[in-house]
Amino acid sequence: MQLNDTAAIVSGGASGLGAATALALAEQGAAVYAIDLPGSIEQAPQVPGVAYLAADVTDEEQVRSAVATASEGAPLRTVVNCAGIGPSARILGRKGVHDLALYAKIVQINLVGSFTVLALASEAIAATEPDENGQRGVIVNTASIAAYDGQIGQVAYASSKGGIVGMTLPAARDLAQYGIRVCTIAPGIVNTPMLATVSEEFRAGLAAGVPFPQRLCEPSEYAKLVTMIVDHDYLNGETIRMDGALRMAPR
Template sequence: MQLNDTAAIVTGGASGLGAATAAHLAQQGASVFALDLPGSIEQAPAIDGVTYVAADVTDEEQVRSAVATAAEAAPLRSVVNCAGIGPSARILGRKGVHDLGLYAKIVQINLVGSFTVLALASEAIARTEADENGQRGVIVNTASIAAFDGQIGQVAYSSSKGGIVGMTLPAARDLAQYGIRVCTIAPGIVNTPMLATVSEEIRAGLAAGVPFPQRLCEPAEYAKLVGMIIDHDYLNGETIRMDGALRMAPR
């Protein structure tokens, strides 16, 4: 799948994994539409080839509007879901039972939001003209190794990311008739803004737990893998762990 002269959508595109991915796809010749919340966009860097669009992935109409904007610019060929949150809470904690509203919010943003973007974007991609190999587009979702190795306090986050892993293969099968591939990346510990608030000692401890390479993953490495998935026409219906062979301990 070629990116030159096509449109791409990246959710959570104002920072972290999304910003790195938006920049990478723009460098490959795509017109990138980076979706994020208004407050995040205000802090986002200006990147050649990247247009920021204020959109909440849990709002169907906002997503529809953003998809239409991208599809009008050029044939929509690639979509990358990076938007997500990761608050932690135990089922039974010192303050009582897990906040049920928080659980629903995490699942709504991480899982339902990803599905909403996938579904509405695939509708637009399906209308485009296929290439010589019958391809119309690629959708890459973001899970986490927490989908497999959820730690104490990650019950909501792991549930949401496990749902993304679970929908990958049936989504690929559903969309195969339209020439749309679907894959998922499950990152390990990535050096994103969420880690910027912890001490160097904690960061060094996290890096030491990775078998090899013994360091944190960089957002650019995630973006590079996205590019590889888009370029590799036979990758479909697969979840790829990107974690340096890390398997998370209970805590």
């Protein structure tokens, strides 16, 4: 599927994986609408072809409004879900049982938020005219290798990302009749702003655990895989691990 002269939505598009993806899609000719929280948008870089829309992925009406704005011009063809959070906590820790509200919040943002964007955007994509091959669009969700190898303290995060992996195939099957593909990327350890606060020694230790290439993944590599999925019309219903063959240890 071609990106030129189409519209794209990237949730969490103001930083990290989302910002890199928004840039990559814009460079290929898409009019990109980056959805994020107002505070994140204030710090986002100005990128030609990228417009920022303030919206909380857990708020249905805000997402509906963002999708409507993104659908006003060129046909909406691409949606990438990058919005998410990753606090850690053990089921039983020094301060007692895992905060149940925190567990629900992580699942609400990472999993329910991704589904909300997917569902409302797919409604808009389904209303567009298909291309000569019957295609209308592609949706790419973001899981994590924690969906498979969740570490100690990642029970909520791993649950949310496991849910994204689990919904990939049925979502692809649900939306096949509309010419919409659905895929998921499960990244390993990515050099995002979340890692900016840790020491170089700690980052080097993380990189040393990756079989090959023995380094952290860059957000641009995630973005490159997104564009490859968009371009590859036969990729559908698949979760792709992008982790340098890393399998996470318990801690």
